[in-house]
Amino acid sequence: xxxxxxxxxxxxxxxxxxxxxxxxxxxxxxxxxxxxxxxxxxxxxxxxxxxxxxxxxxxxxxxxxxxxxxxxxxxxxxxxxxxxxxxxxxxxxxxxxxxxxxxxxxxxxxxxxxxxxxxxxxxxxxxxxxxxxxxxxxxxxxxxxxxxxxxxxxxxxxxxxxxxxxxxxxxxxxxxxxxxxxxxxxxxxxxxxxxxxxxxxxxxxxxxxxxxxxxxxxxxxxxxxxxxxxxxxxxxxxxxxxxxxxxxxxxxxxxxxxxxxxxxxxxxxxxxxxxxxxxxxxxxxxxxxxxxxxxxxxxxxxxxxxxxxxxxxxxxxxxxxxxxxxxxxxxxxxxxxxxxxxxxxxxxxxxxxxxxxxxxxxxxxxxxxxxxxxxxxx
Numbered sequence: 001x002x003x004x005x006x007x008x009x010x011x012x013x014x015x016x017x018x019x020x021x022x023x024x025x026x027x028x029x030x031x032x033x034x035x036x037x038x039x040x041x042x043x044x045x046x047x048x049x050x051x052x053x054x055x056x057x058x059x060x061x062x063x064x065x066x067x068x069x070x071x072x073x074x075x076x077x078x079x080x081x082x083x084x085x086x087x088x089x090x091x092x093x094x095x096x097x098x099x100x101x102x103x104x105x106x107x108x109x110x111x112x113x114x115x116x117x118x119x120x121x122x123x124x125x126x127x128x129x130x131x132x133x134x135x136x137x138x139x140x141x142x143x144x145x146x147x148x149x150x151x152x153x154x155x156x157x158x159x160x161x162x163x164x165x166x167x168x169x170x171x172x173x174x175x176x177x178x179x180x181x182x183x184x185x186x187x188x189x190x191x192x193x194x195x196x197x198x199x200x201x202x203x204x205x206x207x208x209x210x211x212x213x214x215x216x217x218x219x220x221x222x223x224x225x226x227x228x229x230x231x232x233x234x235x236x237x238x239x240x241x242x243x244x245x246x247x248x249x250x251x252x253x254x255x256x257x258x259x260x261x262x263x264x265x266x267x268x269x270x271x272x273x274x275x276x277x278x279x280x281x282x283x284x285x286x287x288x289x290x291x292x293x294x295x296x297x298x299x300x301x302x303x304x305x306x307x308x309x310x311x312x313x314x315x316x317x318x319x320x321x322x323x324x325x326x327x328x329x330x331x332x333x334x335x336x337x338x339x340x341x342x343x344x345x346x347x348x349x350x351x352x353x354x355x356x357x358x359x360x361x362x363x364x365x366x367x368x369x370x371x372x373x374x375x376x377x378x
Contacts (some may be wrong), residue, residue: 006106013140034078043099118163130170184208272322272329280332297378299342
């Protein structure tokens with residue numbers, strides 16, 4: 001069967017269907033009940049639905065005989081309406097006292113496709129960002145939105161809703177890892193608007209805002225989350241979210257308390273922040289407060305270049321050192337010594353940094369290596 005003969009039904013958001021290049025939404029149908037009956041049969045399209053079941057769902061107030069008469073009339077109107085839109089009326093089959101979607105036709109539904117793909121995510125399969133973005137666009141709104149008060153749509157709607165939120169989480173993580181922070185913020189904004197109680201959304205949202213330099217927005221987003229959780233669920237934000245908030249506030253304190261001349265003390269385009277010793281000491285003090293509050297640790301390294309012959313200036317060497325560190329680490333110079341603060345790191349995990357330094361010393365061709373004092377602060 002060709003692609004043109006496929007009948008596509010869309011139920012994520014306003015309901016409509018497409019056939020042979022034409023789009024229909026049922027707005028011209030004589031009977032809305034007939035349209036809703038079609039939607040029910042599509043949801044149950046892999047089985048034969050007994051007439052009694054349909055009567056119970058759509059004519060609950062009627063006795064069985066009266067309900068069946070109403071059902072037969074609605075099936076007639078359903079087939080007639082489909083035929084007017086050019087869709088073969090035998091797509092609705094009468095089988096053994098019930099009705100079903102004729103399996104000889106090629107039927108595609110957006111909710112089945114969406115559920116299948118997002119279930120792959122839930123089971124740990126990896127999908128490309130482009131495919132995830134396509135799935136995001138496919139979800140135009142809640143399943144069978146116009147029937148949101150009908151009990152028979154509730155289970156499927158909630159399942160697809162959860163899958164949609166999982167999709168946003170996975171997509172946002174991928175974009176954040178790829179350093180596409182603006183896209184991360186945009187997708188998470190949609191997720192938070194859809195479900196304002198997801199702390200993992202707020203956590204990544206705040207981190208992405210910080211990466212974009214939108215510190216005030218990050219702080220306000222935390223406060224919004226804190227307020228919603230308290231008012232609606234009577235709980236406080238979790239530990240990870242609180243830690244991120246306090247880290248942002250400490251960084252904000254640095255910006256407020258100290259005016260840094262960026263021309264004299266530049267932030268490296270990649271790697272660690274390079275600052276003067278006054279700023280370094282302030283960061284050091286705030287970091288001590290942080291690790292004591294949350295029972296964390298950081299590493300302080302002091303590299304002594306006294307009595308070491310250098311072909312490059314210590315300033316140039318320090319900039320190169322900074323480029324081998326992580327964003328968030330801090331570097332400064334005083335009296336031919338390079339001071340390095342490695343955030344969120346313990347001595348156990350600092351080996352990779354030492355390996356980089358040893359390789360760096362080889363690149364510089366130093367006859368004598370500088371001495372290194374390394375301590376864990378907790």
